[in-house]
Amino acid sequence: MEEKPRVLVSKCIEFAACRYNGQRITSHEVKALAPFVEFIPVCPEVAVGLGVPRDAVRLIDAEGKIRLIQSESGTDHTEAMEAFTASFLKELQSVDGCILKGRSPTCGIGSVKVYPSAGKVRQLYSKGTGLFGQAVLDTFPEIPVEDEGRLNNLRLREHFFTALFTLHRFNRLPVKMGALVDFHSNNKYLFMSYSQRLLKESGRITANHDSLEAAEVFSRYRRVLSEMFQSLPGIQNNVNVLQHLLGYVTKEITREERSYFLETLDQYRSLRLPLSAVTSLLRSWVIRFDTGYLARQTYFQPFPKELQRIFDSSTGRV
Ligand code: SF4
Numbered sequence: 001m002e003e004k005p006r007v008l009v010s011k012c013i014e015f016a017a018c019r020y021n022g023q024r025i026t027s028h029e030v031k032a033l034a035p036f037v038e039f040i041p042v043c044p045e046v047a048v049g050l051g052v053p054r055d056a057v058r059l060i061d062a063e064g065k066i067r068l069i070q071s072e073s074g075t076d077h078t079e080a081m082e083a084f085t086a087s088f089l090k091e092l093q094s095v096d097g098c099i100l101k102g103r104s105p106t107c108g109i110g111s112v113k114v115y116p117s118a119g120k121v122r123q124l125y126s127k128g129t130g131l132f133g134q135a136v137l138d139t140f141p142e143i144p145v146e147d148e149g150r151l152n153n154l155r156l157r158e159h160f161f162t163a164l165f166t167l168h169r170f171n172r173l174p175v176k177m178g179a180l181v182d183f184h185s186n187n188k189y190l191f192m193s194y195s196q197r198l199l200k201e202s203g204r205i206t207a208n209h210d211s212l213e214a215a216e217v218f219s220r221y222r223r224v225l226s227e228m229f230q231s232l233p234g235i236q237n238n239v240n241v242l243q244h245l246l247g248y249v250t251k252e253i254t255r256e257e258r259s260y261f262l263e264t265l266d267q268y269r270s271l272r273l274p275l276s277a278v279t280s281l282l283r284s285w286v287i288r289f290d291t292g293y294l295a296r297q298t299y300f301q302p303f304p305k306e307l308q309r310i311f312d313s314s315t316g317r318v
Pocket of ligand 1: 011012020046108
């Protein structure tokens with residue numbers, strides 16, 4: 001059976017009613033991902049002995065040191081959480097991605113309220129990162145990590161799925177130059193949509209003019225791949241890729257088909273259509289004209305098609 005990507009997930013998202021108020025969070029994306037990944041659910045607050053329900057905890061900025069404190073009683077759980085987090089993450093053998101509960105003082109990344117003290121006081125700022133979330137970011141700097149709220153945004157979601165499944169495919173390759181050459185070739189247009197510079201860099205590494213050992217080549221390639229997925233692909237990058245791909249079929253299609261495609265591309269450029277509307281059109285020609293090289297391009301379907309969804313919440317936390 002094919003190995004699935006391993007995804008660490010906050011347990012209160014779909015898996016257990018373990019939030020401080022005894023609730024569970026629903027997430028369409030976590031449910032949709034279930035058949036395609038191996039989830040590793042964890043609730044760090046329950047793991048350190050906080051019951052359900054419990055008094056909420058909060059982050060406190062104590063002279064520059066972030067602490068995890070129970071809001072009402074002021075009990076400090078920082079050391080317990082740090083100890084659990086260190087041992088839990090050390091035990092994890094491999095992980096390909098992570099979905100964390102946004103705004104949580106434990107799991108949240110970059111959107112957590114930070115206070116000056118326990119009790120009824122105003123927040124200092126709202127861009128903190130929870131103790132567990134920060135440890136995940138520090139321990140696994142090369143994997144995609146997202147909060148569940150941001151996955152309601154179409155571009156962020158597609159980027160997360162793309163990074164997750166592409167890195168997983170790369171990590172499961174046999175460490176042989178032939179496998180890397182095929183991988184690079186099949187991902188060429190996907191990488192072009194992310195970064196021309198990094199596409200060139202990864203191509204240079206694959207060419208291996210210095211005849212390095214395969215393990216060293218893979219290690220360098222992994223670093224570039226990880227850098228590639230630090231940012232979303234640009235709209236104009238996608239337009240360039242699609243114009244480029246059109247060149248492969250332009251002689252086969254009619255003038256009217258071509259101008260309809262360019263019209264659709266323009267609607268994508270001005271954010272009136274999702275990217276999938278343009279790639280689907282192009283892909284139908286790739287199938288019709290049997291252009292083998294293009295048919296293998298992951299650009300058309302970088303993650304399982306069942307995860308494709310054009311839902312885009314403007315209230316998604318971007
Ligand atoms: S956000 Fe994290 S710590 Fe809080 S309930 Fe969910 S899994 Fe547990």
